Amino acid sequence: MLTHLLRTVGRRSLAVVVGLGDFAGFVVRAFAAVGHARQLRKGVTRAIHQQGVRCLLVITVVSLFSGLVLGLQGYYVLARFGSAGLLGTFVSLTLTRELAPVLATLMIVGQAGSAIAAEIGIYRYSEQIDALTTMAIDPLGYLITPRLLAALLVFPILTTAFVLVGTFGGYLSGCCLLGLDSGVYWSNVHSAVRFVDVRECLLKALVFGILTIAICCHSGFTAHRRTGVSGSRAVSISTTRAVVFSSIATLAADYVITSFLV
Amino acid sequence: MIAPLLSVIGLQKQFEQHAVLCGVDLVVPRGSIVCLLGRSGAGKSVLLKCLAGLLKPDAGEIRFEGQTGKDFRKQCGYLFQANALFDSLTAFENVALPLEQTTRLPVSGIKEAVMSALKNLGLEKFADYFPAQLSGGMQKRLALARVLVTRPAMVLFDEPTAGLDPLASNAVFSMIKEYREQFDFTALVVTHDVAPALAAGNRLALLEKGRIQFEGTPAEFVASDDSVVRSFVNGNREWTRKEPRLDGNKTQTNRR
Numbered sequence: 196m197l198t199h200l201l202r203t204v205g206r207r208s209l210a211v212v213v214g215l216g217d218f219a220g221f222v223v224r225a226f227a228a229v230g231h232a233r234q235l236r237k238g239v240t241r242a243i244h245q246q247g248v249r250c251l252l253v254i255t256v257v258s259l260f261s262g263l264v265l266g267l268q269g270y271y272v273l274a275r276f277g278s279a280g281l282l283g284t285f286v287s288l289t290l291t292r293e294l295a296p297v298l299a300t301l302m303i304v305g306q307a308g309s310a311i312a313a314e315i316g317i318y319r320y321s322e323q324i325d326a327l328t329t330m331a332i333d334p335l336g337y338l339i340t341p342r343l344l345a346a347l348l349v350f351p352i353l354t355t356a357f358v359l360v361g362t363f364g365g366y367l368s369g370c371c372l373l374g375l376d377s378g379v380y381w382s383n384v385h386s387a388v389r390f391v392d393v394r395e396c397l398l399k400a401l402v403f404g405i406l407t408i409a410i411c412c413h414s415g416f417t418a419h420r421r422t423g424v425s426g427s428r429a430v431s432i433s434t435t436r437a438v439v440f441s442s443i444a445t446l447a448a449d450y451v452i453t454s455f456l457v
Numbered sequence: 458m459i460a461p462l463l464s465v466i467g468l469q470k471q472f473e474q475h476a477v478l479c480g481v482d483l484v485v486p487r488g489s490i491v492c493l494l495g496r497s498g499a500g501k502s503v504l505l506k507c508l509a510g511l512l513k514p515d516a517g518e519i520r521f522e523g524q525t526g527k528d529f530r531k532q533c534g535y536l537f538q539a540n541a542l543f544d545s546l547t548a549f550e551n552v553a554l555p556l557e558q559t560t561r562l563p564v565s566g567i568k569e570a571v572m573s574a575l576k577n578l579g580l581e582k583f584a585d586y587f588p589a590q591l592s593g594g595m596q597k598r599l600a601l602a603r604v605l606v607t608r609p610a611m612v613l614f615d616e617p618t619a620g621l622d623p624l625a626s627n628a629v630f631s632m633i634k635e636y637r638e639q640f641d642f643t644a645l646v647v648t649h650d651v652a653p654a655l656a657a658g659n660r661l662a663l664l665e666k667g668r669i670q671f672e673g674t675p676a677e678f679v680a681s682d683d684s685v686v687r688s689f690v691n692g693n694r695e696w697t698r699k700e701p702r703l704d705g706n707k708t709q710t711n712r713r
Contacts, residue, residue: 233558322541329509329535330555330607337558 222409225343228336238341246307247349253302258357261298262364265289270373282375283383286365291392295357296399297449300407303353304441308411311342312437315415316430339412343405350404351397395456402448407441462487462611462643468517470503477503479667490637490644492658494651499664501647505613509535534604534612538619540596542588549584552603574606597629605640614646626650630657651690663689
């Protein structure tokens with residue numbers, strides 16, 4: 196009984212280590228393909244459209260409501276301590292240092308990451324990835340590299356948009372709805388956000404972007420390795436796992452980065 | 458016999474405990490159409506995937522023009538059973554893809570080559586169509602156009618007639634024969650359709666129990682009184698019951 200348990204734990208632990216190694220190799224090979232991938236600009240443009248343009252609306256809506264809620268909650272909590280005037284500081288710092296990178300990433304994963312995992316999984320099952328190999332085209336260079344490069348650009352931009360729209364949402368609820376002076380609000384925003392906060396925000400966006408898009412790409416690319424399932428079911432499971440693992444990885448990485456930078 | 462373009466020597470492949478290829482020896486002469494016959498599950502597609510580099514053989518050697526190494530795969534095209542066309546790309550973009558990604562041709566050169574390939578296969582009017590908007594036969598021709606646009610020395614066909622009626626099967630083999638003469642490539646066709654293979658192939662090989670059990674001309678195949686060949690042609694499965702073994706050498710290869 197104990198031997199069986201130990202064997203199972205050992206086997207699963209090894210599988211996790213092997214999986215992490217495989218994932219790391221996948222990401223390194225995808226970035227190394229920058230050197231020889233052809234028509235990279237075309238692929239990156241398409242990926243920017245998929246990850247950026249298509250996610251812009253959802254990012255705008257979510258960030259506006261996040262800012263509105265932060266403004267409301269923040270105003271009443273701060274008012275208890277007679278510090279309602281610090282609402283601008285509260286909203287802008289919360290968004291810049293924490294909420295914007297995390298929420299923007301989760302929204303992009305839900306919108307574009309799941310689509311990437313499903314699309315690449317279908318490529319795998321319809322032998323389109325094998326077809327690339329037989330045509331002497333590097334599948335990583337053609338399918339993965341442009342998406343990772345696009346993530347380097349898209350995530351910081353969308354996170355910045357999240358901060359700006361969210362801060363405006365805080366202004367709407369704090370100043371327009373609850374009557375706080377707009378000059379006080381914006382002057383607090385201006386004085387509160389420092390360079391290190393912006394740096395932390397952009398660093399998180401970059402790390403989350405690479406991490407989540409790589410997880411989604413890897414999940415779709417290895418959809419055929421799922422034991423016990425195949426075809427559309429395997430693609431469906433890969434897509435779900437891509438979103439779940441990306442979300443967990445985002446929060447875990449957020450904790451690690453915050454603990455180093457705080 | 459014409460000098461071989463491709464030689465396979467003692468190729469072995471097994472999946473976990475199941476040996477699929479147990480030492481395959483095969484010669485594909487330059488400029489010929491070699492039809493690789495065998496029942497479903499005999500390992501024909503596995504052999505083709507090993508040749509295309511999609512699977513790594515456990516043992517054995519693949520020689521292209523007498524040389525080993527990976528470079529020959531750049532001179533090799535592969536026509537998938539289900540065509541493997543990019544469904545989000547138009548017919549033009551599908552055919553242009555290998556040229557865009559593997560050559561340094563200018564845009565005008567790529568356009569010219571793609572339109573020429575599409576025209577040769579009667580698809581020039583469908584350049585802006587997506588694969589899903591084309592019929593099964595047109596998709597097959599489009600996949601062939603994508604393979605031929607890079608002018609490969611050899612094309613591997615994986616079950617090009619799977620799921621087709623006898624008339625359509627004959628048409629596909631006629632197409633392979635016609636385009637082989639037009640584009641001067643060497644073809645290795647994996648199939649289990651005996652009649653069209655006899656009509657179109659220059660040489661036939663029969664894969665069974667993980668080994669090539671027969672290799673010869675269509676006339677030799679028809680005249681063969683070998684029990685393995687006769688059983689395959691007559692659809693008698695008695696002789697297929699034993700599982701192949703990597704270590705044993707109980708099956709006799711009839712090389713003509």
